[in-house]
Amino acid sequence: MTSVRTLVLGGIRSGKSAYAEQIISARGDAVRYLATAATPATGDPDWASRIDAHRDRRPSTWTTVESADVAGALRSNPATPTLVDDLGSWVTTYLDEIGGWDAPTVDLSSRTADLCSALAATTGDVVVVSPEVGLSLVAPTPAGRRFQDELGAVNAAVAAVCDRVVLLVAGRVVELDDAETVSVVAEAPSRAIDHEPEPTAVASPPEPSTPAHTPSPHTPDAAPSTVGDHHDAADEFDIVPSPDHTIGDEARGRHMILTKPAGSLGRLEEISIWASACQGVCPPAPFAHPTVVVFAGDHGVAHAGVSAYPPEVTGQMVANILSGGAAVNVLARQAGVAVRVEDIGVDADTDESVRRFKVRRGCGDLRTTDTLTAAETNAALANGRAIADELIDSGADLLIAGDLGIGNTTPAAVLVGTITDTEPVVVVGRGTGIDDAGWIRKTAAIRDGMRRARAVSRSPIALLAAVAGADLTAMAGFLAQAAQRRTPVVLDGLVVTAAALVAEDLAPGAAQWWIAGHRSAEPAHSIALQHLALEPVLEFSMRLGEGSGALTAVPIVQAAVATLASMATFGDSGVSERSAEAASTGRR
Numbered sequence: 252m253t254s255v256r257t258l259v260l261g262g263i264r265s266g267k268s269a270y271a272e273q274i275i276s277a278r279g280d281a282v283r284y285l286a287t288a289a290t291p292a293t294g295d296p297d298w299a300s301r302i303d304a305h306r307d308r309r310p311s312t313w314t315t316v317e318s319a320d321v322a323g324a325l326r327s328n329p330a331t332p333t334l335v336d337d338l339g340s341w342v343t344t345y346l347d348e349i350g351g352w353d354a355p356t357v358d359l360s361s362r363t364a365d366l367c368s369a370l371a372a373t374t375g376d377v378v379v380v381s382p383e384v385g386l387s388l389v390a391p392t393p394a395g396r397r398f399q400d401e402l403g404a405v406n407a408a409v410a411a412v413c414d415r416v417v418l419l420v421a422g423r424v425v426e427l428d429d430a431e432t433v434s435v436v437a438e439a440p441s442r443a444i445d446h447e448p449e450p451t452a453v454a455s456p457p458e459p460s461t462p463a464h465t466p467s468p469h470t471p472d473a474a475p476s477t478v479g480d481h482h483d484a485a486d487e488f489d490i491v492p493s494p495d496h497t498i499g500d501e502a503r504g505r506h507m508i509l510t511k512p513a514g515s516l517g518r519l520e521e522i523s524i525w526a527s528a529c530q531g532v533c534p535p536a537p538f539a540h541p542t543v544v545v546f547a548g549d550h551g552v553a554h555a556g557v558s559a560y561p562p563e564v565t566g567q568m569v570a571n572i573l574s575g576g577a578a579v580n581v582l583a584r585q586a587g588v589a590v591r592v593e594d595i596g597v598d599a600d601t602d603e604s605v606r607r608f609k610v611r612r613g614c615g616d617l618r619t620t621d622t623l624t625a626a627e628t629n630a631a632l633a634n635g636r637a638i639a640d641e642l643i644d645s646g647a648d649l650l651i652a653g654d655l656g657i658g659n660t661t662p663a664a665v666l667v668g669t670i671t672d673t674e675p676v677v678v679v680g681r682g683t684g685i686d687d688a689g690w691i692r693k694t695a696a697i698r699d700g701m702r703r704a705r706a707v708s709r710s711p712i713a714l715l716a717a718v719a720g721a722d723l724t725a726m727a728g729f730l731a732q733a734a735q736r737r738t739p740v741v742l743d744g745l746v747v748t749a750a751a752l753v754a755e756d757l758a759p760g761a762a763q764w765w766i767a768g769h770r771s772a773e774p775a776h777s778i779a780l781q782h783l784a785l786e787p788v789l790e791f792s793m794r795l796g797e798g799s800g801a802l803t804a805v806p807i808v809q810a811a812v813a814t815l816a817s818m819a820t821f822g823d824s825g826v827s828e829r830s831a832e833a834a835s836t837g838r839r
C-alpha cells in the first residue's frame with residue numbers, strides 16, 4: 252500500500268479533525284497522534300474541554316505524543332501512520348517562543364522548510380490538520396493578522412508536499428488536489444523599496460534579418476583590458492522577430508499530403524513545423540551546424556553546503572570537457588553537434604582557450620549580497636550575446652545552451668521561484684544529489700535569495716545582478732541574442748531554463764525560438780517550462796546539465812525535420828488519400 256500525505260483544512264467546527272481521524276483510522280490501528288496543543292490555557296475551561304473531547308474520541312490503540320516539534324517526531328519515526336492536529340497550534344507555539352506576535356517582522360520559513368522536509372521524508376501515511384483562517388474579515392488586531400498571515404504561508408508550503416489536500420466546509424469534503432496554485436508568499440517589507448521597472452526598450456521595426464556583429468569580449472569596467480562596447484545593456488534588445496508563421500502554415504499543409512494518416516507523427520509534426528518556421532523555408536533543411544555552448548561559473552552560495560559536490564569540481568569538469576571525456580562530449584558526438592565550453596565565472600585558472608569571455612572568478616553569495624556588480628552584469632550579458640553572434644556568424648544554425656557550476660541549481664531555483672512567484676519549498680530540488688540536511692540548507696538559501704530577489708524582481712538586469720552570477724547572466728544574454736538573430740535553440744534543464752525565464756523578460760517573444768529538449772528531474776524545471784508554455788521533447792529523469800538533455804533530444808529534432816523534408820507525398824507515390832466519406836464524417 253503506497254503511503255499518502257494528506258492536508259485537511261477547515262474552519263472552526265467544520266468537521267476537519269473528525270474527518271482526519273476517519274481517514275487515518277482506515278490505514279490501520281497503530282496510529283500516532285501528534286498533538287501540537289498540549290497544555291490547556293489556564294483558566295479556560297472551554298479550551299480544556301475541547302482538548303478532552305479530542306482525547307476521548309481517539310481509539311485506545313493510538314499513541315499520543317504531545318509536542319510542537321512535529322518535524323523531530325516525524326523524523327524519529329517516519330514509517331508510523333501519524334495524525335498531526337494541528338498546524339494552528341504549531342504556529343502559535345513558535346510565535347510564542349520567538350515573541351513574534353507583535354515583532355515588526357517574523358520569519359517562520361526555515362521552520363516551515365524543516366517541517367516540509369520531514370513530511371516529505373515520511374514513509375507511512377500522514378494526515379495533517381490545519382485551520383483555514385481569514386475567510387471573512389482581516390483580523391482587527393496585529394496578533395490576529397500575524398497568525399493569519401503566517402498560517403496561510405505554512406498551509407501553502409505543507410500543501411505543496413502533500414499528495415492530497417481537502418477543505419472541510421460545513422461537514423462537506425472538497426478535494427483541492429487538482430486546483431490551480433498561486434503563490435501565498437507574504438509580501439516582504441522590502442517590497443516597499445521595489446525598483447521601478449526598467450524603461451521599455453525603444454522598439455524599431457524588425458529587420459528581415461538582424462545584421463551580423465563583430466563580437467568583442469566585454470570585461471567589467473574595473474578589469475584592466477579589453478573593455479568592449481559591443482552590447483552594452485539589455486535595453487539594446489530590439490523587438491524580437493517571430494518565426495515565419497506563413498511558412499509554418501505551409502509546413503502544416505505539407506504534412507497533410509505526406510504518405511501517412513493525418514497527424515500520425517504526433518509531436519514530430521509540431522517540431523518540424525516549428526523548425527520550418529524558424530528557418531523560414533518549407534520543406535526545412537537538416538540542421539547542418541548545431542553547436543552546444545557550456546557556460547561555466549562558480550557561485551558563492553556553493554560554500555554554504557547546498558551541493559553534494561565541492562566547488563572545485565567546476566574547474567575540473569571544464570578540463571574534462573576540453574579533454575573530451577564529459578557526457579556533453581559523448582552525447583554531442585552521437586548527435587553531430589560541435590562543443591564549446593566557456594569559462595564565464597569559474598573560480599579557478601582554466602585553460603586559456605576558454606577564458607576569452609570570463610567576467611570574474613566566482614560570484615557573491617546570493618543569500619547576503621549581490622552576486623555581480625552592475626558593470627559585471629553588463630559584461631556578462633554582453634559576452635553571452637557576443638558568443639551567440641560569433642557562432643551564428645560562423646554558420647551555427649541550431650544552438651544549445653548547457654551549464655556547469657557546482658551550486659548553480661540554487662540560483663536557478665531562486666530565479667524560478669521569484670519570476671513565477673513560487674514558494675522556496677516547491678522550487679527546491681536535490682541538484683547533484685544532496686541529502687536531507689543539505690535540502691534544508693538549500694531551502695533556507697533559496698528563501699534568503701528570494702527575499703533579496705523579490706525587491707528587484709521587476710528589473711531583469713537587477714535580478715541577474717542580485718542572484719544569477721556571471722554564467723547564468725551570460726546564458727540569458729546568449730538565449731535572447733539567438734532569438735534576436737532568428738536562430739533556434741534547444742534548451743536544456745533547470746539552470747538553462749531559469750536563465751531563459753530572464754531572457755524572455757529581457758527580450759519578450761524570444762521563447763518562440765526555443766524548444767525544450769527535456770524535463771529535468773528538478774521540480775523547478777517543470778514550473779519554469781510551464782511559465783514559458785514549453786512542452787519538453789523528452790522526459791528521461793535526467794539531471795546532469797552540460798546541455799546533456801538537449802543533446803539527447805537533437806536526433807529527434809533532426810528526425811522530425813527529415814520526415815517533413817523527405818517523405819513522399821500521396822501525389823508522388825500513388826498511395827490513396829483519405830476517403831472523401833471519412834473526411835466528410837470527420838472519422839480519423
Ligand SMILES: O=C(O)c1ccc[n+]([C@@H]2O[C@H](COP(=O)([O-])O)[C@@H](O)[C@H]2O)c1
Nearest residue numbers: 558656658660682683744745746771796
Ligand atoms: O540543469 C539541470 O536540470 C541540473 C540539475 C541538476 C544538476 N545540474 C548540474 O549539477 C550542478 C549543480 O548542482 P548542485 O547540486 O551543485 O546545485 C551543475 O554543474 C549543473 O550543471 C543541472
Ligand SMILES: Cc1cc2nc[nH]c2cc1C
Nearest residue numbers: 560564568655795796797
Ligand atoms: C562530476 C560532475 C559533473 C557535472 N556536470 C555538470 N554538473 C556536474 C556536477 C558534477 C559533480
